[in-house]
Amino acid sequence: MKRTLRRAPAVRPTPRDDLEPRNDRELVYAARVGDDRAFDALFYRYRDGVYRLSLAITKDPQAAEEVVLDTFARAYRALARLEPDDTLRPWLYRVAINESYDRRPRGVAQTPLDLADELAMPDDGSPARMAERAEDRRVVLAAVGSLDDKHRTVVVLHYLNELPLAEIGHIVGAPVGTVKSRLHYALKALRVHLAQQPGFHIEPAGRSAATGEK
């Protein structure tokens, strides 16, 4: 029997961050001389973080994707003058924050992110329990949305993007002490806000694990 060899379709491997050993500085230098794969590696390394950060600020998935495109477009244009020490993340996040606040509708009351299906993540509990947790998340996100911009930015960077306070300081252009202070007052405001919500038994005083302040 004659065997026919079927050629496998050529699939271009998707650049993976975990497969890219070069650091951001090396990738920037490579992209500067026209290495598109280096730029792709940078893109895939920080795409989702930029997207989540922008989504938390704009509360609009389409606007968040536009922020991703604009942020990396600015990075692409700025390749010739970018000089990252080790990581490009602070620069990218700073651009993304500015783009996100520029795209946020002004004069309109901010509503919590309408991701009802995703807020009700699969849980090991009953459907009632899932709905309850989704409602809790909406309340907490609404409380975060009620903060002013600089406090909300610190909260989002720390609790969503899980960045250390020192890197948040690089992003927002403030010393670590200022970041700690902003986070402290943000948590204090959140306690006050959540204390008014039924079901949240919380008092407006407490010690923060992140800042160590009371």
Next chain:
Amino acid sequence: MRTVRLRRPGDDLELEAALRDAFAPLRARRATVSPLRVRAGVRWGRGASPAALPWTSAVSRLSELSVAVGMSVMVFIAAFGVPPAPAVDTTVDEAKDVAVYAVPHVSAPADDASYIRWLRLDRYVPLQDWLDPSVVRISPVAPRRLDPPAPTAADEPY
């Protein structure tokens, strides 16, 4: 009845846990855009690529500038207008004294028949058909007879 999530009132550890839990769905979100869109947008819609910047950008900027200057000049001229050129006096300077008036030079006519006639009758003798007789004097020199005289009986060789 809803359960109490923050069991210890005033404990920020519970608040931070609630924050991390609230951001958990967002943390699971992933963008669907590709770097190809970024590069395409930069190259074709949002500016020039770094490699092409020194050449194409400079040339395109220069051409844009020249077009802009040209359009501005046209708009400026159209808006403010150009003063009309002074009218040229096209009246024929007619000589009243035929004795001192030089024989005008007559330009060659356009059609073939008139041109041949103009050659044969001497180009410096104005044709009465073309010129105002009050302006042109007859040449004092008799025109040469270019046409041979008509044969007569005396010319017969026989």
